[in-house]
Amino acid sequence: MIACYAAGGGLGHLTRLRAFLHTMAVDDEVVVLSDSPFAGDPRVSSGWTVRPASTGLAALAPDELIVDAFPAGLKGELTRIPAGIRVTHLARLLRWDAYLPLLPADPPRFDRTFVLEPLDTAHEAHLRAVSAEVAPLALTDPPSERLDVDGWLVVHSGPDAETLELLAYARDMVAMEGANPPLTLVSPHRPDGLPAEVVHLDAYPAGRPGPGVGRIVTAAGFNAVRQYAPWRERHRMLPFPRTLDDQFARAARVRSTSR
The missing domain is CATH 3.40.50 (Rossmann fold)
Structure with missing residues (x-):
């Protein structure tokens, strides 16, 4: 055992x-x-x-x-x-x-x-x-279905304040780029204050994006950075402060090696 x-x-x-x-x-x-x-x-x-x-x-x-x-x-x-x-x-x-x-x-x-x-x-x-x-050791996830949605994905398991901050970050990028993609939040529950036009999806694992996914927005936790590495050109991350995890150092490292 x-x-x-x-x-x-x-x-x-x-x-x-x-x-x-x-x-x-x-x-x-x-x-x-x-x-x-x-x-x-x-x-x-x-x-x-x-x-x-x-x-x-x-x-x-x-x-x-x-x-x-x-x-x-x-x-x-x-x-x-x-x-x-x-x-x-x-x-x-x-x-x-x-x-x-x-x-x-x-x-x-x-x-x-x-x-x-x-x-x-x-x-x-x-x-x-x-x-x-x-x-x-390089980790490999168990097989899973694709997240086959059109538009942008925002993926986070909480807390709600961070989830909404990630969504605001995604919407800022939408405005700056003059885009108008549908937004889908992948999270264990729908946070209070989520705009009605944002689709909520309780999906686990939130793994491989389908071909219709134009952008993936996450925090800079270990799993998100690792799992979305194959789609780095579509992945944007917003690090959050943690007591023991250093999301800022992880995000900086990924950005420096992606240039």
Whole structure:
């Protein structure tokens, strides 16, 4: 059995786990430790057993533990892992200066760390010090239907204020370009204040755009940047401040390598 520690209330951790388990062709029993409300959506967690993030590993006795994003948990709550469990870490960009004070004195050690995107130098140095093996890994999502709509897509899982800000960003671009495309919001729910002319679509996964999609507007989270990389010429991102994720650094890196 594989346990996946995905503390955090958003959708990103779960989407990344789906992609990792698919990439590694995992066919073992999977128990996901998460308090995210999205974990209750069968489109997200089909085939998994979901338990609270506080569930003790000693009681689960997994063969392997996958620790997503935060090397010592969201608040530094992970220290020693019970003996006999293989420990894998999935590393993505963090605001390492903000996360470093959360590291416990005896942080977890990893049998292997997969680096999913370029990291802060000090962050990577820490992972190399606590990992027996460090290697890059490109994730592949499970197959999904195309989002076959005409016009522009705005894709975000919330909160509502950010969703509406992304929509305003898209509408500003529409005005500047003198365009008049239909707008479709892909989000788990329709936020209050969404203009009536904007179509709302609750689609998961919000993956491959169909040929009628002229523009994709998202934040600069790990999954959005990764998933829409093949359509970079159509993708526009607006980074948002996060306590531990550095969307601004991610967006700057993508823009610098796309010139």
